[in-house]
Amino acid sequence: MCSSLNPGPSPLRPLTRDEYDRTIEDLLGDTTAPALSFPPENEVLGFRNNASANPANPLLVESYMNAAEGLAIRVVEEQLELIAPCPSGDESACGRSFVRDLGSRAYRRPITEAEATALDQLFDAYLPSGFGKAVEVTLSAVLQSPQFLYRIDTWRAPTAETGAIALGPYELATRLSYLLTGSMPDAELFTAANEGRLATDAEIELQARRLLESPRAREITRSFHEQWLGLSLLDGAARLADDVPPPAEGMADAELVASWRESFRRYLDDAIWNRGTVNALFSSPALFVDQKLAPLYGESAPPADFIAVEQPEQRFGLLTQPALLALLAHSDQSAPVLRGAFVRERLMCIEVTPPPPTVNAVPPPVDPNATTRERFAQHTAEPACAGCHVLIDGIGFGLERYDQFGRYRDEENGLAVDESGEVVGTEDAELDGTYMGARELAARLASSSRVRDCVATNFYRYAMGRVEGPEDQCSMDQVKQRFADSGGAFSELLVGVALSDAFRYRAALEAP
16 A cells, blocks of 8 residues: 555645744844734644645735735845845845845745846836835845745656655755744755755754754644644633632733643643653643742742642643643533543544534533532433433543642532543543543553554644645554654654655646
C-alpha cells in the first residue's frame, strides 16, 4: 500500500492572521499586528488554519489592502533608509535593488524577472512623486500580491514516475519555517535553500531541530494545543459559587480567565518542552498559580508572579488543569457530559453524535440536596438517551472531584463525591473498563496508543492545514510510528511531520 508516494492534496494556503503578523514583523520589523483587524477565521475540527474553509472574500481583500497601505506609509515614515537605502543617489537604480531584495524575501524565493520588471515599472511610475512615494506604493503592491499572501508550494512540474513531485528547496524552506515558527524562513534557512541543501532527510531534520530551539516554536505548539483543545471558548466564562475566596470574589471574569489561560499556557510549556512527552502531558502534577489563582487552589501564600507548584494528590495532568475544567463546566456546576464528550472527541478521536434537536440539552437545575452525578442519572435511565450517554457520562463522572472552578473537592452539597467512572466502546483494551477518579483516567490516557495516535492525527491536520483523507494513510503512519518509537516525544512528532511524504511532496497537477 505504501510502496509509492501519495502525498495527498496541497491546497493553496493563505497566511493565517497569526502568520501574517509574524511575517510582517520579520519582513519589515513592524510589531503592530495589523491582522488583528482581519475578519475571524473559520474553524474546522477546532483549527483555524484550514485552507479550504478560509477562501478570499471581499472583506478579507479589503482588510489586506488597508493593512498593506497602512504598513507601507508607516515603514516609509519610520525606516525608509533601512528598508530602501540609496547611498549612490541614483534613485531608479536603488529602486531596482529594493524591488529585488524585498520581492525575494516577501515571496520567500528568488523573484522572477517578470515579477521584478512589473514592480520596476510601478516604482518608476511613482518616482516623479518622490523616492519615498515610489517605495510606499511598491511595498503596498507586494504586500497585496498572492505571492506574499499565500504559501505557494511550487510551480507546475513534469509528473514523476511516482505521480508525486518533490518540492523545491524554497518551498521546503517555507513549509519548514511556517510549520515550526509560524513565519517566513530566517537567514540560515534561506541560505540552506540557496545552496540546495534541503534535498536530504538529514538536512531537513537538522534544520527542523534548529528551528525547534527558537522561541517561536513554543508559540506554535502552544497555539496548536489551544486550538486542538478549544481554549478560545474560555473567553467570557462566568463561574459562580457562594464560597469563592478572595481575590476571586468580586473579580472581573476577564481577569480570572486571563489567569486561567496563562496558567494553562505555562503548564503546556512545562509538559511539552521540559518534560517532553505525551505521558507527561496527561500525568504531570504541576500547577501554575499567581495571586488570583493561589487562594482558589489551596496555596496559602499568593506569589507576586506565576510560580509552579506540584499537587500530586489533586492534579493529574492535562484534564485536571483548572482552565480546562472550568471550560468544561457550566456557570454554577460541573459538566460531566461536556467533560466526557471532550475526552472522547478531542483526546480519543472518537466522534460523538450530537443530541437530536428535540432533546433539551440544558443541564438539570442545581439541587442542594443532591450531587451532580445523581441529577444527571436520568441520562442513562431513559432509553432514548442511554445509547449515547453511556459512552459519555461514564468518563465525565470520573472527574467529579472538580467543580466549575476546577477546585478539588471531597464533598458536594455535604454529600460524598462519587468519582467512579467507566470508559466503554473505544475498542482499546488500554482504555476500556471501570476506573476510579482522575488519577486512574490520566494513567490510562497517558499509556494509550489510541490517545497518542489521536495527538499525532490532530497535529498532522494542523500542520497540513486540512483534514486527512485516505491518501494520507501512509504519511500519517510514518508520523505515528516515529512518535510511538520515541515514547511519545513531542519534538519527534514535529520532526516526523517534516520528514513525511505529504510534507515533502505534492501531487502532480494536470495541465489545463
